[in-house]
Amino acid sequence: MNELTEIAQKLEAGDSQAVTAAIEQAITGQIPAATILNEGLIAGMNVIGRRFKAGEIFIPNVLIAARAMNAGIALLEPRLAADGIKPVGKLLIGTVQGDLHDIGKTLVNILFKGAGFEIIDLGVNVPAEKFLQAARAEKPDLIGMSALLTTTMLNMESCIRQLRASDVTATIIIGGAPTSQKFAAKINADLWAASAADGVELAKQAVA
Numbered sequence: 212m213n214e215l216t217e218i219a220q221k222l223e224a225g226d227s228q229a230v231t232a233a234i235e236q237a238i239t240g241q242i243p244a245a246t247i248l249n250e251g252l253i254a255g256m257n258v259i260g261r262r263f264k265a266g267e268i269f270i271p272n273v274l275i276a277a278r279a280m281n282a283g284i285a286l287l288e289p290r291l292a293a294d295g296i297k298p299v300g301k302l303l304i305g306t307v308q309g310d311l312h313d314i315g316k317t318l319v320n321i322l323f324k325g326a327g328f329e330i331i332d333l334g335v336n337v338p339a340e341k342f343l344q345a346a347r348a349e350k351p352d353l354i355g356m357s358a359l360l361t362t363t364m365l366n367m368e369s370c371i372r373q374l375r376a377s378d379v380t381a382t383i384i385i386g387g388a389p390t391s392q393k394f395a396a397k398i399n400a401d402l403w404a405a406s407a408a409d410g411v412e413l414a415k416q417a418v419a
């Protein structure tokens with residue numbers, strides 16, 4: 212097994228120590244940081260995303276794999292920066308005002324980070340003004356919004372109204388259990404995803 216396959220497989224197994232050891236070996240073997248990221252860490256996280264979507268693994272497995280991913284990225288970050296590797300896109304994300312649910316958003320962050328996106332996470336209970344301010348400052352490619360309560364779906368609608376009335380041009384993607392394609396169309400969101408894995412696929416197409 213080569214180092215890259217080993218990194219991917221150890222990431223899938225959630226073994227942080229083995230992931231970092233294999234990355235160190237790959238670095239010693241002169242494999243470029245971007246190759247280690249794409250063919251090792253991201254390849255492993257893609258498998259996690261697919262298996263999660265298929266219901267073969269569950270939230271704790273994803274969180275454990277994410278811990279291994281973060282350990283690996285921490286090791287690679289200085290080298291990626293030195294090599295001038297740019298993220299594939301920037302996602303600004305938050306759970307809308309009134310809503311404190313963030314497990315789904317965490318999974319979205321993990322899979323987007325796993326796909327090479329830079330994430331700016333505004334946290335939970337995020338008011339429209341904060342989305343607007345951050346969008347102007349950060350100039351993201353995508354703005355992600357999550358809502359788990361039927362009551363906070365209305366806040367999503369007013370957030371989008373305010374963003375659309377502004378100079379912000381980012382693609383808006385929404386998600387969360389009570390949302391739907393129909394709802395997304397009604398509130399003028401660009402994209403809706405039923406799952407974090409679907410969201411990543413749509414986002415990749417949007418920035419391509």
Ligand code: B12
Nearest residue numbers: 310311312313314315355357360361386387388406407410
């Ligand atoms: C865990 C949980 C909590 C935890 C939240 C902990 C946390 N840190 O998130 C706690 C205990 C705090 C909580 C509190 C409350 N909860 Co609650 N909670 C849940 C529960 C059990 C699971 C939600 C969850 O995490 N699901 C797992 C994740 C992975 O799924 P997900 O969020 O849908 O995300 C996936 C997709 O939707 C998508 N996605 C999500 N967001 C986004 C965003 C983007 C951009 C994209 C692309 C994709 C995407 O990707 C994810 C992965 O594929 C649900 C019931 C249920 N079984 O769903 C109730 C539920 C959501 N809660 C509910 C309620 C009522 C409450 C409370 C009001 C309870 C109370 N009386 O205090 C409070 C509200 C607090 C608040 N202001 O937000 C109701 C909502 C009912 C409704 N119709 O509005 C539910 C449905 C339970 C029920 N059947 O009554 N809750």
